Every structure is written in structure tokens, then in C-alpha cells.
Amino acid sequence: MIELRGVTVTYDESATSRPVLDGVDLTVEEGELLLLSGPTGVGKSTLLGVVTGLVPRFSGGVLRGDVLLDGESVLGVPPRERAHHVGYVGQDPAAGFVTDTVEEELAYGMEQLGLPGDTMRRRVEETLDLLGVADLRHRDLRTLSGGQQQRVAIGSVLTMHPRLLVLDEPTSALDPTAAEEVLATLTRLVHDLGVSVLLAEHRLERVVPFADRMCLLTGDGRLEVGEPAVVLEHSPVAPPIVELGRAAGWRPLPLSVREGRRRARGLDLVAPVAFAPGATGAREVLLEARGLTVLRGRRAAVDGVDLRLESGRVTALMGRNGAGKSTLLWALQGSLARQAGRVDVTGADPADLDDASRRERVGLLPQNPADLLYLETVAQECAAGGAGTRELLDRLVPGIPDDTHPRDLSEGQRLALALALVLVARPRVLLLDEPTRGLDYAAKAALADLLRGLAREGHAVLVCTHDVEFVAAAADDVVVLAEGEVVSSGPAAQVLPASPAFAPQVTKVLGADWLRVGDVEAALAAAGGAR
Ligand SMILES: Nc1ncnc2c1ncn2[C@@H]1O[C@H](COP(=O)(O)OP(=O)(O)OP(=O)(O)O)[C@@H](O)[C@H]1O
């Protein structure tokens, strides 16, 4: 139904710079789910923008080639007029909201299309249920948690019944169960109604099992399209199950946990020793919270939480969308008022400190990294961060040009820059809110290394995330929050395998002794050596 022909996009027309997309051909067929993947900053959002019409109209840059909808060129057709056929949800869902409440937002697109009132009401009800947001229907959009916003944004395009859905990292703010449900819903639309879905995603473990075909942007502007199992043979980005298949020499590669489990029957491995703790020697309590309660609206979003963070440990804070994780982070950091309880960070209550002295003790990476960026270029931001900022940035996502405006960075590049600015201050306690959005596997591995390194040097790290694979790679401990209360906590090696929602792929395939592909690789090497 939509076709890109020889599409080339160049943002910077100087002779030295290469196009982001270079002669890309792609046909999205009716009734298929197409997964777009590739490393951070490679051009995935750009490609989606070509389909929706946002690139180059609102992004700048130059587009060559043609885009056809049902065989007719739509290059001159603005995004608004394509919305009838093409529904789009961007990487920052809140940025696309145009009304005030959940119900209004779900109805807005349909009003623009001039649909009859009873149709609108019916579709709003259906969508509220489909995305599990019925109890939020009257809520102000600005008070929703990140994951709640993402669900509403997806719902607001579904109500228009577009024939093609274009989604940029649609599960990045969703808890694992919600992600699975949203993908199952999309798959149902694809199978039952012949809707087409084109989605870019970094968490391939979530999406690959649902994809009919996969496109890979390789980094030189080219696009490779094929069966997921074929594209993943040599893809630089691959989910843990595929890495496991590669390590064990399984062909064809397993794409789902189920296939992996079948292949793993013949594997005879000696279980790894327990995960090495972050630091040896004495641990120091760097942050202690007792009876922490924070109201949001009339409800306690955080309800009597006790928490202790020690030097040398990386702790993951997990839990359903809306469980109160972001609220807890801001209350620990001291800038969000609490109704009860106390917080102590190395002898002081951060709520009593001014901004500068607070930053030295507790660093917080906000859910929206753009909140930390206010200068004109990457180089200026790095200079303002001080010595070492640029090096930190390059460790996470190498090669970002100095003169780029932070606004023009890809999502992952922007996150890496904000992270570098927080990390360079070397606060003893580091709080990170969902720090893996937009990051490819290499960048996540670099981030995990960085956090583990900081822990070894005596920092305490608390990472709020829905990315179970990242938790498996980075965390010593896990704290799970539900409705504002701590419902379980303990070593990651015990908490993750105990829950079907939080178990990483390797655990699901090989059992509770295994969390990471690296451990399996080591065991395979040891077994090979012993033979
Ligand atoms: N409006 C713009 N002006 C200039 N450069 C841009 C603009 N938008 C994107 N870029 C650059 O083009 C490249 C591709 O960006 P894009 O956002 O398409 O990547 P992406 O693959 O979606 O990244 P991520 O995985 O981080 O979401 C990046 O290097 C980015 O800095």
C-alpha cells in the first residue's frame, strides 16, 4: 500500500557528509507487521518520517526519490492529509498530545475526520478497554505516567482506524506485560482487519516474535529487507535469544523462547557461579529512606516505602506502569515534596539542600532527557558539563558531531548526552529514570559497564527500568514496586527468574540458573575446553 522508491535523505548538504538514507526501496504490504531495526542514530526515525511526511517538511534536509500511496505519489501531501491513511506515534508520545484529557485525546483525531458522534463514542470505549486505560479516562494527560502516556498515544491513532500504523519505539515506556498486550493487539489488527504496521524498536526480544518481515538499516544509508531469521543471521543488533543461538551454533536461529527451549534440550551446561557482587570490602549505606509517602492527586503514589542503597551496588527499580517509580525517584532526590517519611543521603536530607549541593550528592537522569539540555550544540553542552563529558558520551554512543544541535539528535544520542552530563558530576548516589530508550544493544552494554564501574568505585546506583534484559546485565539487586509499595526485593538472580514478566530470555530458555548470554558463552567455552 505504501512504497518508497529510491529514497535518499540528506540533512547536511556539505560535500563531506553522507546521506542518512541512500537509495532506499521499501514496499509495505497490506496486512503485515514490519519491524525496522538498526543501531542508535542510524536513521530509523528518519525513515518513518518519510512515510508519514514529517521528513523533510518539519525536520529540514532534502529528500530525493518518491513515496507512493496506493500507486500515487504523496510527496506533496502534508502529514495532516495523510493521517486518514497513516497513523503515527512518535518516540515522545506526550509531545504529540493536542488536548487536555484522555477521552478528548482519543476522540480528537476522529473529530478532525468528521466522524459521527455515535461512532466516536463507540470507538473511544473500545480503545479504552483495548489499551487498559479505562480508569484513566477523565485524567489530565499531563498527570499520566510515562507508560500511561504511551498507551493513550497509541490509542489516539487507533481510533482513527488508519490502514497503516507507523510507530517509533512503541514499547519503550511500557512494562513487559503491557508491551506484550499492545503487540498482541496490533497483531490482531494486522491479522483480522488487514491493517499494516511499520514499527521501529530497539527491544527486539519484545517484537521479533510478532514480525512478518524485518528491515535493517545498516549504517551506510542502505536498507536490507527480509525474513527475520535471515536478517538476524548477521545483524549488528540482535535479541538475546538470537545471540544464544549464535553462541550455541543453532541453525536456523531461534526467534522465540519456545523455539529456543526446543533447541536447548541437547545442551548440557554447568551452571555458572553466582553473579560477582559489585564491590568487595565494606559496603556503606549511602541513601536510606524510611516510611516515604508521596501523594499524587488524592492517591498515595508512593506509600510507606523503606529503601536502602549501598555503595558498590546497582539496584533496579521495576514495576507496572503507574506503580510510582518516577515519583519515588524524585522524592528520593529531594525536589518532589513528600507527605511523610524521611530520606538521608550521606548525612543530609536532600530536600533541605540547594540545587548545587543536592547535585553533588544525588544525580538524577529524568525520563525525558531533553529536560537537561538547553545549549545550542553538543560541544557547548559537553563544555558546560566539564572535563570528561565528551569521553563519557563517546563511550556510550561514539561519533556524534560537535556542531549538532541537541534538538536534532536521535533519541538515543540525546539520552547518551544527558547521561554523560549527569555522570560527569560523579554524585555518590545516582538515580536513573528509564535510561535505555533509544539505545541499541551495544550502547546498553556500554551503559551497564559504566554503571558497574561506578558501583565498584563506591557509588550507589538506582535504575528505574522496564528493560529486563538490561536489568539482567547491569543490576545486583531488584526492588519491585506495586501501587506505591515495595512488594519484593532481593538479588537480581533471585527476583528476576521468580517472575514470568521479569525473567530475561536466557532464563526462560535455560532455567533459573541463567540470566545472561555471556554466562552461557563462558560455560560453552569451558565445556569445549574440558573436552
Ligand atoms: N532534523 C535533523 N537535522 C539534522 N540532523 C538530523 C535531524 N534528524 C536526525 N538527524 C541526524 O540523522 C541521524 C539519524 O537520526 P534518526 O533519528 O533517524 O535515527 P534513529 O535510528 O531513529 O535513532 P534512535 O535509535 O536513537 O532513535 C542522526 O545522526 C541524527 O543526528
Ligand SMILES: Nc1ncnc2c1ncn2[C@@H]1O[C@H](COP(=O)(O)OP(=O)(O)OP(=O)(O)O)[C@@H](O)[C@H]1O
Ligand atoms: N497529578 C496527578 N494526579 C493524579 N495522579 C497522578 C498525578 N501525577 C501522577 N499520578 C499518578 O501516580 C501514579 C505514579 O506515577 P509514576 O510516574 O510515579 O509511575 P511510574 O511507576 O514511573 O510509571 P511508568 O512506568 O509508566 O513510567 C500513576 O498512576 C500516575 O497516573
